[in-house]
Structure formats: C-alpha cells, structure tokens
Amino acid sequence: MKYLIVGLGNIGSEYADTRHNIGFMVLDAMAKEAGVSFSTMKLAGYTEISHKGRTLCLIKPTTYMNLSGKAVRHWMQELKIPIENVLIVVDDLAIPFGSVRIKPKGSAAGHNGLKSIEGLLGSNEYARLRFGVSDNFAKGRQVDYVLSGFDDDEIPELPALIDKSIQMIKAFVTIGIELTMTNFNKK
Template sequence: MKYLIVGLGNIGPEYVDTRHNIGFMILDELAKQEGIKFYNMRLAYYAEMQYKSRSLYLIKPTTYMNLSGKAVSYWMKDLKIPIENVLVLVDDLAIPFGSLRLKPKGSAAGHNGLKHIEATLGRNDYPRLRFGISDNYPKGRQVDYVLSGFDDDEQPELPALIDRSIEIIKSFVTVGTELTMTRFNK
C-alpha cells in the first residue's frame, strides 16, 4: 500500500516555524524520528519511509502555499496514489489551538493551499488533518497571524501536538480514516 503525505507550508527562512507551516513542521519531525532525509525533487521536498509494510511518500511542496495543488497532482500521478491514500496536513483557523481533526473530505474553508489543491484535482474528497491554530487576530490581520510564529504560551504544547499528529498519520495508513477519526477526533 502506498500513501502520499503532504505537509503544507511555504519555503524560505522567513516562514520557518510559522503557524501556516505546521504541515512542514510535522513532516520534519516525522523524518527526524524515522532517520530519513528530504531531497529537493520536482515541485517538492521529498522523502520516503516504510511503516508496517506500507510505503509513505512525504512531500513538502516548494511551490508556496497558494500553488500546492501542482505538487500534489504531480506526485499523485507519478507515484500512482489514489486520492483516498493522500493525506494533507494543514493549519486551520476555525478550530482552537490544541485541536487536531482528521476529515475524509471537506471544503477549503478559505485556506489558499486547500483551494488550489481542490482546483487542481477538481475534487475535495481527499483526507486532511486539520491542525487548530485558533483565530486570535484582529479583523483584517489574518495573513499576519498565519505567517507569524506560535505564541509563547502555545510553544510548550507544540511538541506533543506534533507527536500526536504523527500518531494520526501512522493510524491513517494502518487502519484508515474512519477508525482513526474515532480514535483521535475528540
């Protein structure tokens, strides 16, 4: 079984450790735990790993957030991975910090990365892990908020939330979306 795990984010040092880059942060930690490296390949930083006889292909698109669909589409076709075996890791303003939600499909909810994936694939029925970043920003400051780092009071919780996200990825590839949702969506 093959799976494409897509961490959304933006490349460049100015975006490292920002809320919008949580997808990159999760995959970086997974790679560190597994002792694997990312390579700059076509449209993405790319790594491969095995987990319980499944092949996981990890990508961090190098197209910037707003063009994420290009990388997702290319790697799905290149690796021949069906849409139900694609998992997109994404920040979500609509849920509170500390909440993680796996969904089998859904709307882009204003998220430019998801919007582009949906537009490129022509569908929105791909699983996604929504990482809550809250919406603690003044009106009109959404972009500044998602492109800023996590607050001092959020920082201590990040490692555990990233580890939990990795548990969700491993559960997703072994038991599927429904059972993983039952186990982790609280």
C-alpha cells in the first residue's frame, strides 16, 4: 500500500529552518532516519521509505508554498495514490508551539499551501499533520513571522517535536487516522 506524505515549505537557503518550512524539516529528518535522500524530480524533491509493509512516498514541493497543489496533484496522479492515503505536514499558527495534531480534513484556515492543494484537488478531504508554530506576531506581521526562524527557547524542543511528528506519520500509515488522533492528539 502506498501513501503520499507531503512536507510543505519553500525551496532556497533563505527559507531553511523557518517556521513555514517545518514540513520540509520533518521529512528531511524522516529520510535521514531511514538512510535515504531526496532526488529532484518533477515539481518536488522525492524519496521513498518502507514502514511495516507500506511504501511512504515523501515529497517536498519545489513549487514554493503558494503553488504546492501542483506538486500534490501531479504526484497523486503519477503514483495513483487516493486522497485518503495523502498526509500533508504543515505549520499551523492556530496551535501553540509544542503541540502537534493530526486531523482527517479541514479548512485551509488562511494557509496558502493548503489553499493551493484544496483548489487543485477540489477537496479538503485529505489528512494533515498540523505542527504548532504559535501566533506571536504583531498585526500585519504574519508573513514575516512564518518566514522567520524559531525562537532561541523553541530550538531545543524541535528535535523531540519532529520525532513525534515522524511517529505520527508512521502511525497514520499503519493504524489509520482515527487511532492516530486518539493516541497523539492529547494535550
């Protein structure tokens, strides 16, 4: 069984390690743990890992955040992966830093990457792993905030949160969304 795991982010060194690139950071850690690396393919960096008999097709769109849907649609069609086997790893301003939650569907909530995916798939019925980045920014400063690095007091917590995200992805592909939510979405 195949799954498409999409880490949202922006390509380019100026975006590396920013809040908006947490999807890339989670997938990079997952690939490193599995001893694989990403290859530049059509619209995305691509690699595969196996977990308990499942194939996890990991993509990091190279389209920039606002056009992420192009990469997601292409790879879903290319690999013949149904929407219920898609998981998007995304930064979320509505969740405090330190929280990671998974949900089966939902609105884009103003996130341009999710808006693009929803627009091109014509659906919001895909799972998303929401990595909390808090909303500690002044009015009108949201873009600057998500494109900035994590705070000094947040950086030491990142490895454990990224590891938890990887555990949640592995749970999603083995036990499904409902049990993953039950096991991981606690406070």
